[in-house]
Amino acid sequence: MPAYLLGDNAKTVTVEHVAGVAVRHPTVVAAGRHYGATVHSCEPFDPESNGGVEATVRVAKADLVPTEANLRGAYGSFAELVAACQAWCEHINARVHRETGAAPVDRLAAERARLHPVPAEPHTAALGEERLVNEDQTVRWGSVRYSTPPGHVDTRVWCRVVGEELAVVAMAASGTAEIARHALSTPGNPRIVDAHYPNHPGGNHPRAPRPRPRTKAEADFLDIGEGALAWLVEAAATGATRVRAKMARAVEFATIMGADKVDHALGLAAAAGRFDEHDLGGIIDHLATHGDLVRADETYSAQPGTSSWERFGR
Numbered sequence: 001m002p003a004y005l006l007g008d009n010a011k012t013v014t015v016e017h018v019a020g021v022a023v024r025h026p027t028v029v030a031a032g033r034h035y036g037a038t039v040h041s042c043e044p045f046d047p048e049s050n051g052g053v054e055a056t057v058r059v060a061k062a063d064l065v066p067t068e069a070n071l072r073g074a075y076g077s078f079a080e081l082v083a084a085c086q087a088w089c090e091h092i093n094a095r096v097h098r099e100t101g102a103a104p105v106d107r108l109a110a111e112r113a114r115l116h117p118v119p120a121e122p123h124t125a126a127l128g129e130e131r132l133v134n135e136d137q138t139v140r141w142g143s144v145r146y147s148t149p150p151g152h153v154d155t156r157v158w159c160r161v162v163g164e165e166l167a168v169v170a171m172a173a174s175g176t177a178e179i180a181r182h183a184l185s186t187p188g189n190p191r192i193v194d195a196h197y198p199n200h201p202g203g204n205h206p207r208a209p210r211p212r213p214r215t216k217a218e219a220d221f222l223d224i225g226e227g228a229l230a231w232l233v234e235a236a237a238t239g240a241t242r243v244r245a246k247m248a249r250a251v252e253f254a255t256i257m258g259a260d261k262v263d264h265a266l267g268l269a270a271a272a273g274r275f276d277e278h279d280l281g282g283i284i285d286h287l288a289t290h291g292d293l294v295r296a297d298e299t300y301s302a303q304p305g306t307s308s309w310e311r312f313g314r
Contacts, residue, residue: 001118004038014041027125034123036116063088078163121176127169128160137196141166145190146182150198166191209233221247224259227267231275240275250280257284 007013007028014022022041032039064084066072075081093104100107124130131139133152138145141159146166148157157170161184168180182191211232213219221228228250235243254262265283269275274283 001035001037001116002114003116004040005032006040006042009041013039031123031125035118059092060085060088078165081163124158127158127176128167129158130156131159131168133157138190138192139168142184143187144185145192146180146185147190147192147196148180149196152179209236217244217248217251220251224250224254224266225263227263227265227270230270231266234270234273235275238273238275242277246275246277246280253280253284261287 009017009022011025013025013028015025016023024039024041028039061067064072064081066074075084093108096103097107131141133139133148133155135153136145137148137150137153139148139157139159140146146159146168148168148170152170155170157168157179158176159166159168161167162181164184166182166184167178168182169176170179180193180196182193185191211218211222211229213222221232228247231250232243232247235246240246250262250266253265261284262280265280265287268283268287269280274280
């Protein structure tokens with residue numbers, strides 16, 4: 001970073017002139033102080049003090065902005081323009097300057113001895129506008145909600161528009177880091193990324209029940225295993241009666257015969273839709289006598305054939 005920066009008289013640098021003296025923009029002054037540089041404004045209508053800003057803009061327009069002269073088509077996105085600017089800068093800085101007789105990239109190596117290091121963290125003005133992350137893990141920008149990853153609720157983040165996207169930056173343990181990037185949207189169309197809510201299923205469809213025991217009897221039944229959980233969900237969905245009494249009966253079976261056997265039987269009952277009073281006991285007896293369920297042989301069928309309809313309508 002050099003000791004001072006020379007800028008044009010744009011309103012972003014110079015707020016106004018009082019008796020011919022340029023009044024600096026306070027944010028620009030704060031940014032210059034952060035980077036250890038003094039900001040100066042050039043004299044109006046004085047080319048000698050103006051530097052080469054206009055020349056840079058003129059060259060950039062000729063080489064980067066799509067025009068009929070340079071035969072460049074339109075950019076598909078702002079990211080493509082950024083990539084084109086980076087490639088153009090590398091090309092220009094590696095070319096020998098006719099005034100100095102050296103490439104700017106080579107001159108920079110010699111000038112580093114007269115420059116001081118840039119701070120590790122950028123000034124907050126470069127990050128964008130400050131926003132507070134709400135309890136639903138979103139920030140509001142332009143009356144639109146944009147989601148953020150977990151861990152930033154009630155913290156301050158910075159938002160800025162980058163082309164057609166909104167970049168969200170937060171302060172992490174290792175410094176500032178971009179935590180989210182969204183395509184810009186309009187009011188009424190929030191940008192919510194499902195990956196930002198790992199413990200919440202995406203979409204607005206009905207949620208699968210998640211049993212949470214509130215009594216000891218409920219906890220004892222669910223402790224039997226996954227089969228017990230599936231049985232409870234399916235039994236509730238089919239409107240089974242005397243659910244609590246059947247759960248207590250299953251706990252008694254588990255105490256006598258072991259949780260694994262009863263859990264297996266409950267899983268089979270849930271899959272087969274067997275929720276009557278004596279269904280669980282019948283399945284347990286069948287497993288003890290014959291092993292797993294008896295399945296129908298799909299090789300043969302008692303369904304009448306359709307050969308008699310073969311000539312129908314002919």
